[in-house]
Amino acid sequence: MKKSIIKGTGMFVPPNLIKNQDLEKILDTSDEWIRQRTGIEQRYWIEQEGATGSADLGFEASKRALKKAGWEPEDLDFIIFATLSPDIFFPGSGCLLQAKLGLDSTPTLDIRQQCTGFLYGLATADAYIKTGLASKILFVGGEVHSSGLDKTTRGRDITVIFGDGAGALCIEGVDTTENAGVLASSLHTDGNLANALMTELPASRLPIRFPEGVSLSDPRYFPVMDGPAIFKKAVRMLPKVINESLEKAEMDLDQIDLIIPHQANMRINQALGQFLKVDENKIFHNIQKYGNTTAASIPIALHEAMEQGRIGKSGDVVLFAGLGAGLTWGSLIYKFL
Ligand code: UT7
Numbered sequence: 146m147k148k149s150i151i152k153g154t155g156m157f158v159p160p161n162l163i164k165n166q167d168l169e170k171i172l173d174t175s176d177e178w179i180r181q182r183t184g185i186e187q188r189y190w191i192e193q194e195g196a197t198g199s200a201d202l203g204f205e206a207s208k209r210a211l212k213k214a215g216w217e218p219e220d221l222d223f224i225i226f227a228t229l230s231p232d233i234f235f236p237g238s239g240c241l242l243q244a245k246l247g248l249d250s251t252p253t254l255d256i257r258q259q260c261t262g263f264l265y266g267l268a269t270a271d272a273y274i275k276t277g278l279a280s281k282i283l284f285v286g287g288e289v290h291s292s293g294l295d296k297t298t299r300g301r302d303i304t305v306i307f308g309d310g311a312g313a314l315c316i317e318g319v320d321t322t323e324n325a326g327v328l329a330s331s332l333h334t335d336g337n338l339a340n341a342l343m344t345e346l347p348a349s350r351l352p353i354r355f356p357e358g359v360s361l362s363d364p365r366y367f368p369v370m371d372g373p374a375i376f377k378k379a380v381r382m383l384p385k386v387i388n389e390s391l392e393k394a395e396m397d398l399d400q401i402d403l404i405i406p407h408q409a410n411m412r413i414n415q416a417l418g419q420f421l422k423v424d425e426n427k428i429f430h431n432i433q434k435y436g437n438t439t440a441a442s443i444p445i446a447l448h449e450a451m452e453q454g455r456i457g458k459s460g461d462v463v464l465f466a467g468l469g470a471g472l473t474w475g476s477l478i479y480k481f482l
Contacts (some may be wrong), residue, residue, distance in 0.1 A: 147280070147318035148326030149271040150482050152216070154448040155209025157202050158189040158310040158435060168305055173298040179305045184411020188308030188436030190291035198232030200241035202311035202441075203287035207246065214315035216281065218246035223279035224253040225270055227262025227286045227440035229470065230293060231255070234347070242285060259342075260407045260469020262286050262440030264332060264477050267316070267465075271327040274318035281318075286440030287311035293344065295367035303368050306409070308436030312444025325482040328462075329393035331386050332475040338378075342370040342470040379413045379468040383476075384420045387466050390476040396462070398423060401478070403456045407467025408432035408442040417466075429455065443467060457481055 164187045165176035179185050191197040203226060211218065224246075226239030233241075237255030258265040266284045273279040290307035294300060319326070345365040347354035359365065383406065391397060404427055406414045411432050418428045429450050438445060443465050451457040461481045468474035 147274050147277070148321055148323070148482065149274045149316050150319045150326050151314055151479070152317045153210045153213030153315040154444065154451055155206045155211070155213060155313045156311065156445045156448040157205035157209065158308070159191045159197060159202065161190050161192045163188050163190050165305070171296055172301050172304065174301050174305055182410075182412070183306060184430065184432050185306065185436045186433045190309050191289055197289060198238065198241070199228045199230050199287035199289050199311065200226070200232050200238040200245060202289065202309065203238065203242050203285040203313065204245040206287065206311035206313035207242065207283055207285055210283070210313035210315050216315055218248055220281050221248070221251050221283050223270070223273055223282045224251060225256060225266045225282065225284045226253065227256045227258060227266045227284070228288055229257060229259045229262075229439055230288045230290055238287065258440070258473050259471060260409060260437075260439050260442065261332070261467045261471070261473040261475050263443040264330065264465060264467060264475040265473070267314070267327065267477055268330040268332060268475075270316045271330070274316070279318070282316045284314045284316060284444070285311060286442075286444045288439045288441050290439070293367065295364065299364065300367050302372050303370050306437045308438045310435055310438040310441045310445055312441045312448055314444055314447070319482065321482060323482055325480045328396070328478045328480055329390045330475065330477040331389035331393065332473070333386065334471050334473045336471065338472040341374055341472060342368070344368045375468070375472070376410065376413060378472065379409065380416045380420070382468055382474050383417050383466050386474055386476045387421065387464060390464065390478050394478045396478065400462055401427070401464045402461045403427060403429055403450060404464045404466065405429045405443055405446045405450060406465070407469065408435065408446060409437050409467075409469065439469065
């Protein structure tokens with residue numbers, strides 16, 4: 146059976162650097178609060194709202210990943226795009242990205258799994274490869290949060306966290322007898338907790354998607370989050386789901402070279418490290434530079450970890466894990482060939 150092997154990674158963030166101090170000027174927050182509670186020091190937002198969508202950021206990340214893999218867009222036989230901030234209501238950002246890549250018939254699939262978009266996306270790519278449905282897949286996680294944030298004090302718990310960005314991966318089905326590629330994954334959803342983190346409007350379930358009499362500054366047009374509840378859920382569920390993948394792969398934590406968690410809050414990832422009793426430098430962090438870029442967080446972190454030489458040699462094993470809106474959570478173990 147073919148193994149799903151990462152052939153190239155790429156990332157892109159827009160050039161507009163927003164430091165915590167810049168946010169102090171527009172809402173009631175402080176650099177100290179943001180650093181202490183989240184670990185974030187800065188994030189990048191698109192320059193001019195409305196001019197750049199998730200597919201644009203994804204396109205830049207994709208070009209870099211394709212170059213690393215030595216692939217042309219025409220080599221792709223499948224594209225998976227994960228985002229909670231699609232460029233337009235429909236069609237999906239995968240379609241828009243495909244056209245930007247100069248393609249006109251390569252199949253695309255959009256997935257809406259928010260912070261676990263990478264985990265669901267890579268598990269899906271692996272299934273397509275193992276069943277022979279595709280052999281050269283581009284996965285992209287891309288988000289433009291900044292055009293949809295409540296940039297008033299009312300929305301400060303979320304607005305200070307989210308950043309824009311994209312990460313991309315080229316994944317190839319390779320014939321090998323080595324135990325490599327995606328070794329195990331474990332995915333979950335609890336839709337009963339959808340209200341804990343969501344943007345409600347515009348909503349197709351209403352007779353009018355933009356309800357009359359509801360102003361565009363209504364909180365229902367912005368993401369709302371029960372932060373403490375999600376924090377507690379993450380700290381409880383992440384170790385559990387990590388152990389599920391370890392069990393499936395018949396491995397233990399000592400065999401993992403690097404853990405790349407979703408970058409939602411530095412304190413969540415530190416608590417995870419304490420719970421798992423792993424050395425602090427075995428957990429990768431870059432939330433300080435980019436904030437939470439949701440579906441882009443893990444692929445950006447993977448790209449940086451590989452660029453820094455933290456992971457990527459033959460035999461290295463990386464464990465990915467995350468929890469976010471849905472609620473969805475999961476983990477995935479990958480071994481480099
Ligand atoms: O990626 C998707 C999944 N999301 C997550 O995993 C997020 C998980 N949750 C979190 O990361 C944290 O809950 C937050 C960072 C969102 C909030 O941190 P917290 O330590 O849980 O704070 P809190 O919500 O309990 O609020 C504590 C205080 C409140 O003030 P009072 O009521 O104590 O006076 C908030 O109003 O902090 C206030 N606050 C802020 N103050 C300054 C909330 N946001 C801000 C802010 N600046 N940006």
